[in-house]
Amino acid sequence: MWFDAWSEVFRVLLVGAAAYVTLIVVLRISGKRTLAKLNAFDLVVTVAVGSTLATILLNSDVSFVEGAAAFALLATMQFLAATVSSRVKAGRSVLTARPTVLVSQGVLLEDALRRQRVSADEIRQAIRSSGQGDISQIAAVVLETDGSLSVIAGDKIGDWSALAGLPDIPAEPRR
Template identity: 60%
Template sequence: MWFDAWGDLGRVLAVGASAYVALVVLLRVSGKRTLAKLNAFDLVVTVALGSTLATILLSSDVSWAEGALALVLLVGLQLVVAWTTTRWPASRRVLTSAPTLLLWRGEVREEALRTQRVSPSELRQAVRASGAGDVSRVGAVVLESDGSLSVVPESSLGDASALADVPGAARRGRPGHRRA
Protein backbone atom coordinates (compact mmCIF):
# COMPACT_ATOMS: atom_id res chain seq x y z
CA MET A 1 0.00 0.00 0.00
CA TRP A 2 1.24 3.43 -0.91
CA PHE A 3 -1.39 5.49 0.84
CA ASP A 4 -4.31 4.78 3.16
CA ALA A 5 -5.70 8.02 4.49
CA TRP A 6 -4.73 11.56 5.37
CA GLY A 7 -5.79 10.87 8.96
CA ASP A 8 -3.11 8.20 9.29
CA LEU A 9 -0.46 10.64 8.12
CA GLY A 10 -1.75 13.26 10.53
CA ARG A 11 -1.59 10.73 13.40
CA VAL A 12 2.04 9.90 12.59
CA LEU A 13 2.92 13.61 12.56
CA ALA A 14 1.06 14.48 15.78
CA VAL A 15 1.92 11.37 17.79
CA GLY A 16 5.46 11.25 16.41
CA ALA A 17 6.23 14.83 17.36
CA SER A 18 4.80 14.46 20.86
CA ALA A 19 6.49 11.08 21.43
CA TYR A 20 9.78 12.57 20.28
CA VAL A 21 9.42 15.48 22.69
CA ALA A 22 8.54 13.05 25.50
CA LEU A 23 11.61 10.93 24.74
CA VAL A 24 13.93 13.95 24.65
CA VAL A 25 12.55 15.19 27.99
CA LEU A 26 12.97 11.72 29.53
CA LEU A 27 16.54 11.44 28.28
CA ARG A 28 17.44 14.89 29.61
CA VAL A 29 15.91 14.12 33.01
CA SER A 30 17.49 10.66 33.26
CA GLY A 31 21.00 11.81 32.36
CA LYS A 32 23.74 10.73 29.98
CA ARG A 33 23.96 7.21 31.38
CA THR A 34 20.63 6.20 29.78
CA LEU A 35 22.13 6.18 26.29
CA ALA A 36 25.72 5.35 27.21
CA LYS A 37 26.94 2.03 25.94
CA LEU A 38 28.64 0.99 29.13
CA ASN A 39 27.35 -2.58 29.21
CA ALA A 40 24.83 -4.96 27.66
CA PHE A 41 21.92 -3.54 29.66
CA ASP A 42 22.65 -0.05 28.37
CA LEU A 43 22.65 -1.34 24.80
CA VAL A 44 19.34 -3.15 25.34
CA VAL A 45 17.73 0.01 26.70
CA THR A 46 18.98 2.08 23.77
CA VAL A 47 17.62 -0.41 21.23
CA ALA A 48 14.35 -0.80 23.16
CA LEU A 49 13.84 2.97 23.28
CA GLY A 50 14.24 3.17 19.50
CA SER A 51 11.92 0.24 18.94
CA THR A 52 9.31 1.69 21.29
CA LEU A 53 9.45 5.07 19.56
CA ALA A 54 8.99 3.36 16.19
CA THR A 55 6.00 1.42 17.51
CA ILE A 56 4.43 4.59 18.90
CA LEU A 57 4.91 6.28 15.54
CA LEU A 58 3.66 3.53 13.27
CA SER A 59 1.17 1.43 15.19
CA SER A 60 -2.30 2.87 15.58
CA ASP A 61 -2.97 0.06 18.07
CA VAL A 62 -0.67 1.80 20.59
CA SER A 63 -1.91 5.06 22.07
CA TRP A 64 0.45 7.91 22.78
CA ALA A 65 -0.13 7.46 26.55
CA GLU A 66 0.75 3.74 26.36
CA GLY A 67 3.88 4.52 24.37
CA ALA A 68 4.94 7.30 26.71
CA LEU A 69 4.43 4.96 29.68
CA ALA A 70 6.59 2.33 27.94
CA LEU A 71 9.35 4.92 27.46
CA VAL A 72 9.09 5.97 31.12
CA LEU A 73 9.25 2.31 32.16
CA LEU A 74 12.40 1.62 30.12
CA VAL A 75 14.17 4.73 31.39
CA GLY A 76 13.05 3.98 34.95
CA LEU A 77 14.36 0.42 34.79
CA GLN A 78 17.65 1.70 33.39
CA LEU A 79 17.93 4.13 36.29
CA VAL A 80 17.24 1.32 38.79
CA VAL A 81 19.93 -0.89 37.23
CA ALA A 82 22.43 1.99 37.12
CA TRP A 83 21.66 3.01 40.71
CA THR A 84 21.93 -0.58 41.94
CA THR A 85 25.21 -1.33 40.19
CA THR A 86 26.86 1.87 41.38
CA ARG A 87 25.87 1.30 45.02
CA TRP A 88 26.34 -2.46 45.40
CA PRO A 89 29.47 -3.87 43.74
CA ALA A 90 28.11 -7.42 44.08
CA SER A 91 25.15 -6.52 41.87
CA ARG A 92 27.52 -5.12 39.25
CA ARG A 93 29.27 -8.48 39.05
CA VAL A 94 25.90 -10.17 38.48
CA LEU A 95 24.48 -7.66 35.99
CA THR A 96 27.54 -6.73 33.93
CA SER A 97 30.49 -8.61 32.57
CA ALA A 98 33.97 -7.92 33.87
CA PRO A 99 36.63 -6.56 31.52
CA THR A 100 39.03 -9.20 30.18
CA LEU A 101 42.76 -8.86 29.65
CA LEU A 102 43.53 -10.15 26.14
CA LEU A 103 47.13 -9.03 25.77
CA TRP A 104 49.73 -8.16 28.39
CA ARG A 105 53.08 -6.57 27.56
CA GLY A 106 53.06 -7.80 23.99
CA GLU A 107 52.00 -11.36 24.85
CA VAL A 108 48.63 -12.51 23.58
CA ARG A 109 46.56 -14.40 26.15
CA GLU A 110 45.25 -17.17 23.88
CA GLU A 111 42.93 -18.67 26.50
CA ALA A 112 41.26 -15.28 27.04
CA LEU A 113 40.81 -14.88 23.28
CA ARG A 114 39.15 -18.29 23.05
CA THR A 115 36.93 -17.72 26.08
CA GLN A 116 35.78 -14.32 24.81
CA ARG A 117 35.50 -15.49 21.18
CA VAL A 118 37.87 -12.81 19.90
CA SER A 119 40.08 -13.73 16.97
CA PRO A 120 43.77 -12.82 16.84
CA SER A 121 43.02 -10.73 13.73
CA GLU A 122 40.42 -8.70 15.66
CA LEU A 123 42.99 -8.12 18.36
CA ARG A 124 45.57 -6.96 15.79
CA GLN A 125 42.93 -4.72 14.18
CA ALA A 126 42.36 -2.97 17.53
CA VAL A 127 46.12 -2.52 17.94
CA ARG A 128 46.38 -1.03 14.44
CA ALA A 129 43.38 1.25 15.07
CA SER A 130 45.17 2.60 18.15
CA GLY A 131 48.07 3.67 15.93
CA ALA A 132 50.47 0.98 17.06
CA GLY A 133 52.24 -1.13 14.48
CA ASP A 134 54.10 -3.47 16.76
CA VAL A 135 52.21 -5.73 19.18
CA SER A 136 55.33 -6.06 21.33
CA ARG A 137 55.06 -2.34 22.11
CA VAL A 138 51.52 -2.69 23.44
CA GLY A 139 51.21 -2.81 27.22
CA ALA A 140 47.66 -4.16 27.37
CA VAL A 141 44.55 -4.83 25.34
CA VAL A 142 41.34 -5.13 27.34
CA LEU A 143 37.97 -6.37 26.14
CA GLU A 144 35.71 -3.95 28.01
CA SER A 145 32.29 -4.79 29.44
CA ASP A 146 30.64 -2.89 26.56
CA GLY A 147 32.42 -5.07 23.99
CA SER A 148 34.96 -2.47 22.88
CA LEU A 149 38.70 -3.12 22.88
CA SER A 150 40.93 -0.71 24.80
CA VAL A 151 44.57 -0.59 23.76
CA VAL A 152 47.17 0.80 26.18
CA PRO A 153 50.61 1.36 24.66
CA GLU A 154 53.57 0.09 26.71
CA SER A 155 54.84 3.67 26.95
CA SER A 156 51.54 4.75 28.58
CA LEU A 157 51.10 1.77 30.90
CA GLY A 158 52.82 3.41 33.87
CA ASP A 159 51.91 1.54 37.06
CA ALA A 160 48.88 0.00 35.31
CA SER A 161 46.52 1.45 37.93
CA ALA A 162 43.87 1.96 35.22
CA LEU A 163 43.72 -1.84 34.99
CA ALA A 164 42.95 -2.32 38.69
CA ASP A 165 39.42 -3.62 37.91
CA VAL A 166 40.59 -5.98 35.15
CA PRO A 167 40.85 -9.52 36.55
CA GLY A 168 44.37 -10.82 36.22
CA ALA A 169 45.95 -7.44 35.49
CA ALA A 170 46.61 -6.29 39.06
CA ARG A 171 49.08 -9.08 39.76
CA ARG A 172 50.76 -8.68 36.38
CA GLY A 173 52.27 -5.23 36.92
CA ARG A 174 55.91 -4.35 37.29
CA PRO A 175 57.54 -5.41 40.54
CA GLY A 176 57.65 -2.58 43.05
CA HIS A 177 54.68 -0.74 41.53
CA ARG A 178 51.66 -0.24 43.74
CA ARG A 179 48.10 -0.79 42.49
CA ALA A 180 45.32 1.74 43.07
Protein backbone atom coordinates in the same frame (compact mmCIF):
# COMPACT_ATOMS: atom_id res chain seq x y z
CA MET B 1 -2.78 -1.41 0.80
CA TRP B 2 -1.43 2.00 -0.18
CA PHE B 3 -3.76 4.39 1.58
CA ASP B 4 -6.54 4.16 4.14
CA ALA B 5 -7.44 7.65 5.25
CA TRP B 6 -5.93 11.08 5.74
CA SER B 7 -6.90 10.91 9.43
CA GLU B 8 -4.45 8.02 9.93
CA VAL B 9 -1.66 9.96 8.19
CA PHE B 10 -2.33 13.01 10.38
CA ARG B 11 -2.41 10.78 13.48
CA VAL B 12 1.04 9.39 12.62
CA LEU B 13 2.39 12.90 12.03
CA LEU B 14 0.94 14.40 15.23
CA VAL B 15 1.61 11.45 17.53
CA GLY B 16 5.04 10.93 15.95
CA ALA B 17 6.08 14.53 16.59
CA ALA B 18 4.77 14.39 20.16
CA ALA B 19 6.43 11.03 20.80
CA TYR B 20 9.73 12.31 19.41
CA VAL B 21 9.67 15.38 21.67
CA THR B 22 8.72 13.21 24.65
CA LEU B 23 11.54 10.79 23.91
CA ILE B 24 14.07 13.64 23.75
CA VAL B 25 12.78 15.06 27.05
CA VAL B 26 12.92 11.64 28.76
CA LEU B 27 16.45 11.02 27.46
CA ARG B 28 17.63 14.45 28.62
CA ILE B 29 16.09 13.95 32.07
CA SER B 30 17.52 10.44 32.42
CA GLY B 31 21.06 11.74 31.91
CA LYS B 32 24.19 11.02 29.91
CA ARG B 33 24.41 7.41 31.06
CA THR B 34 21.36 6.53 28.95
CA LEU B 35 23.22 7.52 25.79
CA ALA B 36 26.65 6.18 26.75
CA LYS B 37 28.41 3.36 24.96
CA LEU B 38 26.22 0.33 25.20
CA ASN B 39 26.61 -2.67 27.42
CA ALA B 40 24.16 -5.56 27.03
CA PHE B 41 21.51 -4.02 29.31
CA ASP B 42 21.75 -0.64 27.56
CA LEU B 43 21.29 -2.35 24.20
CA VAL B 44 18.09 -4.02 25.40
CA VAL B 45 16.73 -0.66 26.58
CA THR B 46 17.68 1.00 23.28
CA VAL B 47 15.93 -1.68 21.24
CA ALA B 48 12.88 -1.46 23.51
CA VAL B 49 12.74 2.34 23.10
CA GLY B 50 12.87 1.96 19.31
CA SER B 51 10.17 -0.68 19.36
CA THR B 52 8.02 1.50 21.62
CA LEU B 53 8.42 4.49 19.32
CA ALA B 54 7.43 2.38 16.31
CA THR B 55 4.40 1.04 18.15
CA ILE B 56 3.27 4.52 19.17
CA LEU B 57 3.63 5.74 15.60
CA LEU B 58 1.99 2.87 13.77
CA ASN B 59 -0.48 1.23 16.15
CA SER B 60 -3.58 3.35 16.68
CA ASP B 61 -4.63 1.04 19.55
CA VAL B 62 -1.77 2.47 21.64
CA SER B 63 -2.40 5.98 22.92
CA PHE B 64 0.26 8.65 23.09
CA VAL B 65 0.02 8.71 26.91
CA GLU B 66 0.62 4.94 27.07
CA GLY B 67 3.69 5.37 24.86
CA ALA B 68 5.00 8.25 26.95
CA ALA B 69 4.52 6.10 30.08
CA ALA B 70 6.46 3.31 28.38
CA PHE B 71 9.34 5.71 27.58
CA ALA B 72 9.39 6.90 31.19
CA LEU B 73 9.31 3.31 32.47
CA LEU B 74 12.22 2.26 30.25
CA ALA B 75 14.29 5.29 31.28
CA THR B 76 13.51 4.65 34.95
CA MET B 77 14.47 0.98 34.68
CA GLN B 78 17.71 1.91 32.92
CA PHE B 79 18.44 4.51 35.63
CA LEU B 80 17.81 1.95 38.38
CA ALA B 81 19.98 -0.66 36.66
CA ALA B 82 22.79 1.88 36.20
CA THR B 83 22.49 2.92 39.85
CA VAL B 84 22.61 -0.69 41.06
CA SER B 85 25.53 -1.57 38.78
CA SER B 86 27.52 1.46 39.91
CA ARG B 87 26.89 1.04 43.65
CA VAL B 88 26.35 -2.67 44.32
CA LYS B 89 29.15 -5.05 43.38
CA ALA B 90 26.80 -8.05 42.99
CA GLY B 91 24.47 -5.94 40.85
CA ARG B 92 27.35 -4.91 38.61
CA SER B 93 28.33 -8.52 37.99
CA VAL B 94 24.74 -9.41 37.05
CA LEU B 95 24.09 -6.43 34.76
CA THR B 96 27.45 -5.86 33.08
CA ALA B 97 30.26 -8.01 31.83
CA ARG B 98 33.69 -7.71 33.41
CA PRO B 99 36.58 -6.34 31.39
CA THR B 100 38.86 -9.08 30.05
CA VAL B 101 42.60 -8.82 29.52
CA LEU B 102 43.47 -10.16 26.04
CA VAL B 103 47.14 -9.14 25.89
CA SER B 104 49.43 -8.95 28.90
CA GLN B 105 53.01 -7.72 28.63
CA GLY B 106 53.12 -8.23 24.87
CA VAL B 107 51.70 -11.77 24.95
CA LEU B 108 48.39 -12.73 23.37
CA LEU B 109 46.31 -14.63 25.94
CA GLU B 110 44.92 -17.34 23.66
CA ASP B 111 42.42 -18.73 26.16
CA ALA B 112 40.95 -15.27 26.78
CA LEU B 113 40.78 -14.57 23.05
CA ARG B 114 38.94 -17.85 22.48
CA ARG B 115 36.51 -17.29 25.40
CA GLN B 116 35.67 -13.78 24.19
CA ARG B 117 35.57 -14.75 20.50
CA VAL B 118 38.15 -12.14 19.54
CA SER B 119 40.71 -12.86 16.85
CA ALA B 120 44.41 -12.00 16.95
CA ASP B 121 43.78 -9.89 13.83
CA GLU B 122 41.29 -7.75 15.77
CA ILE B 123 43.88 -7.24 18.51
CA ARG B 124 46.52 -6.22 15.96
CA GLN B 125 44.05 -3.79 14.36
CA ALA B 126 43.34 -2.19 17.77
CA ILE B 127 47.07 -1.89 18.44
CA ARG B 128 47.64 -0.25 15.05
CA SER B 129 44.70 2.10 15.67
CA SER B 130 46.36 3.20 18.90
CA GLY B 131 49.46 4.23 16.95
CA GLN B 132 51.62 1.32 18.08
CA GLY B 133 53.54 -1.03 15.84
CA ASP B 134 55.09 -3.65 18.10
CA ILE B 135 52.90 -5.98 20.14
CA SER B 136 55.84 -6.79 22.41
CA GLN B 137 55.80 -3.15 23.52
CA ILE B 138 52.14 -3.35 24.61
CA ALA B 139 51.51 -3.68 28.34
CA ALA B 140 47.87 -4.70 27.96
CA VAL B 141 44.88 -4.88 25.66
CA VAL B 142 41.56 -5.03 27.51
CA LEU B 143 38.16 -5.95 26.10
CA GLU B 144 35.97 -3.46 27.94
CA THR B 145 32.40 -3.98 29.14
CA ASP B 146 31.04 -2.05 26.15
CA GLY B 147 32.93 -4.22 23.66
CA SER B 148 35.66 -1.71 22.87
CA LEU B 149 39.36 -2.58 23.04
CA SER B 150 41.64 -0.48 25.24
CA VAL B 151 45.32 -0.59 24.33
CA ILE B 152 47.91 0.46 26.90
CA ALA B 153 51.44 0.88 25.61
CA GLY B 154 54.30 -0.33 27.79
CA ASP B 155 55.72 3.18 28.15
CA LYS B 156 52.31 4.48 29.35
CA ILE B 157 51.45 1.79 31.92
CA GLY B 158 52.77 3.65 34.96
CA ASP B 159 52.04 1.71 38.16
CA TRP B 160 49.45 -0.59 36.51
CA SER B 161 46.72 0.83 38.78
CA ALA B 162 44.26 1.21 35.87
CA LEU B 163 44.32 -2.59 35.58
CA ALA B 164 43.83 -3.30 39.28
CA GLY B 165 41.42 -6.15 39.93
CA LEU B 166 41.55 -7.62 36.45
CA PRO B 167 42.55 -11.25 36.07
CA ASP B 168 45.65 -12.20 34.04
CA ILE B 169 47.58 -9.16 35.28
CA PRO B 170 50.82 -10.30 36.92
CA ALA B 171 51.52 -9.35 40.50
CA GLU B 172 55.02 -8.37 39.46
CA PRO B 173 54.76 -6.64 36.06
CA ARG B 174 57.79 -6.76 33.79
CA ARG B 175 59.51 -3.35 33.72
